[in-house]
Amino acid sequence: MAADDPLQAYRAKRDFKHTPEPAAGGRRSTARSFVVQKHDASHLHYDFRLELEGTLKSWAVPKGPSLDPGVKRMAVQVEDHPLSYASFEGTIPDRHYGAGNVIVWDRGTWRPVGDPVAGLQSGKLKFELQGEKLHGRWSLVRMHGKSEERQAPWLLIKERDDAARPSADYDVLQALPDSVITGNPLTPRKKAAAQKAPARAAPTGSTVGRKKRPAPPRQLPGAVMDALPLTLAPELATLVAQAPTDSQDWVYEIKFDGYRLLTRVEGSSIRCFTRNGHDWSARLPALVNTLSRLGLSAAWLDGEIVVLDGKGLPDFGALQNAFDSGSTARIIYYVFDLPYCDGYDLRAMPLLERRKLLRTLVQAAALDAVRFSETFDAGASDLMAAARRLGLEGVIGKRAASPYVSRRSPSWIKLKTQLRQEFVIGGYTDPKGSRAGLGALLLGVYDDQGALRYAGNVGTGFDDNTLNTLQGKLAALAAPRPAFSGLPASVEGHWVQPELLAEVSFAQWTHTGRIRHAVFQGLRTDKDARKVKRESAQPIEGIMQANKKPAPSSGNAASGKRSMSHPAADTGALRVTHPERVIDTDSGLTKLDLVQFYAQVAPLILPHLRARPVALVRAPDGVQGELFFQKHAQATAIPGIKLLNQALDPGHAPLLEITTAEVLLAAAQLNVMEFHTWNATTRSIGKPDRMIFDLDPGEGVSWAQIREAAQLVHALLKELGLPAFLKTSGGKGLHVVVPLKPAFGWDTVKDFSQAIARHLAAVIPDRFVAKSGPRNRVGKIFPDYLRNGFGATTVCAWSLRARPGLGVSVPVGWDELDSLSGPTHWTAANIADRVAIGNSPWEGYGQARCTLSAAMKALGFKAQKPASSPRPARARAVAQNGTPRKV
Structure with a gap:
């Protein structure tokens, strides 16, 4: 094997014109991945693969892994495979190397014990698996044999720990035989040949076989083999005042009056997300069930959900009522884009090519609740006139050759038949006359400095049911003072926390920033209140100019070069020296x-x-x-x-x-x-306005234990009456942040955080330790309270980490914790899909600030007097300026 090409042997054995196996591709992950593929070739066996040094180190295990430490499985080392092979399922054709069917039997991440490269070379590789079926500590031990052996024999051995099980009691191969991607069993090779099965079987219940299925994505120009990302931010349209003049370069669709919805399909796992990344799968059970019959093994779909009225037109109020009543079976999903499909990233493909593939898939499935959003063979002006006659919100224009990008884009535009947007509800007035509930909603939008500005009110468009619903929701958000900044003295009402959004149509904006002749359309629960600003239509000349600029390079997958997974951001006039380094x-x-x-x-x-x-x-x-x-x-x-x-x-x-x-x-x-x-x-350097616990894992602590520790800390803080916000560290652990009113000095806050750490260690000693230092926290987690001393610092949210893989510290919601793959879930290379969600998981952080007095009393802690000035003493050693230090 050539030293500079670890995949030379892999490629030499395969003819990629005939086999569906990937020739190259895949991205390195900060948390090393592993995969076990069940392979029915000349003999049924299991291929065990570990990501290391840019490839999958591979062993063929004839009898498969065993959870019994007393059972040693033969594992024959074979050629390295590309990283993209980890997601391969399909049929390798007859008369080709490895002919037979392949499924992904297990997958996950692995953590080496010691130096994995040295262990591989010495013939004793110890590691821990965190898979869907395999867990705990394992060893690969090379057997003694002749040095010239081409395929070195090893033993795969399960070590004794909580994940070990006697083979007489449990056989994981028999108990869990199916694919972790599709949930389907492996089709035996002889049976597959008799049935002439396709390379990738459709999931159970699929109707795709009834009609012609489109060409596999690998045959389409621009499709790049890649793993399905966990998250995806949508492409957003830019509001414009008029349609482009080069109409032949654009296609137009209806602007649906509904909720944007992105769907992630991975085998039997189907999850539906709002534009802000909130998981609505549980709220849409009928749609999830329908999507399971679409016939996709792995994909991201983009579209809009609506409820249609008696004329077949979208009715936003009916959609809102469907969610309020929990009766979402009538919801229709109009899909209009396909960023990922069956193991391929399609975002670089032209829009029309992505839509052509999507249209064929949707029509082949023939599902009434999932429909393709058609374009119209008419000019934008004619479509706008028709939209006005029908009472539609407007039309969406998309540049036919554009790629899919996770941001607001000039390649997608929206034209509206009337002024209409979301507003933040900051209060309400009393009803007048015989009206019940409330009189009008007091509305606002955020300015560029983050202040909520009053924008007027809306008092029409409500029915009795809506008034009653609003009254209950607003009462639960009651606030003692208005959230509006610079509110006119003439505006009076009952104030609420600025969390609810109202969709409102109106006639115009006044010169004072108020809306006129407003009509309430419904509540929105799919958008972030902090991002609601006054919408302004962009001049079409600027949009045309932006679309003339060449698209930034997204990297060449074939060449193996890497780049960030988003278009180049604007760095202004800054000159970057040595940009290629x-x-x-x-x-x-x-x-x-x-x-x-x-x-x-x-x-x-x-x-x-x-x-x-x-x-x-x-x-x-x-x-x-x-x-x-x-x-x-x-x-x-x-x-x-x-x-x-x-x-x-x-x-x-x-x-x-x-x-x-x-x-x-x-x-x-x-x-x-x-x-x-x-x-x-x-402004108040002597009194901290937050308290931080850096959950620092010791050697041998798994990611699952770190997540559990975060939940335990959260539970204790909640019991003490303290709010807690969460973020990934981008390094080794998680950060739990308590927002404070600056009332106590550094010593008091630090000492109280130490008291919390000691309490955790005393109550749950098998999980926590209150002393720092690597020796003290082996197998345990240190809730690092030292971050709370004068002069101590914590990595900022959205900062990179100067570590291999370039992890990013990202704010997350507590409901997202279980879905995180590790502290480096986001990196510089995949952050684009998270940027659209932004700081929304920390919504309400400022309002949650509290004092520690009640919590101190509950824990039996005696507070020191507030410091009047900062203490010059350091709470922890900090390297002096210019002194080298490994961080």
């Missing part, structure tokens, strides 16, 4: 990718940096080189960075603050990878 050899990302990452997340990270001292981690030679931790101004040359008053940290050079996107990008240009912030703001 690779900063992380694991992912292949470059310095330009680093700067573009921070350009993309700038609107999300800046609120977390605002008014806080920041510490910087610089990596001049990339993550594999030496790292430098810097807190103070000396030796910094970042243009525009704010130097804080030296009185904030006496005896040192000024602390630093990042105030703008330009400064953020300038720091990235100077090789800053990580941004860490204090637990207090510059």
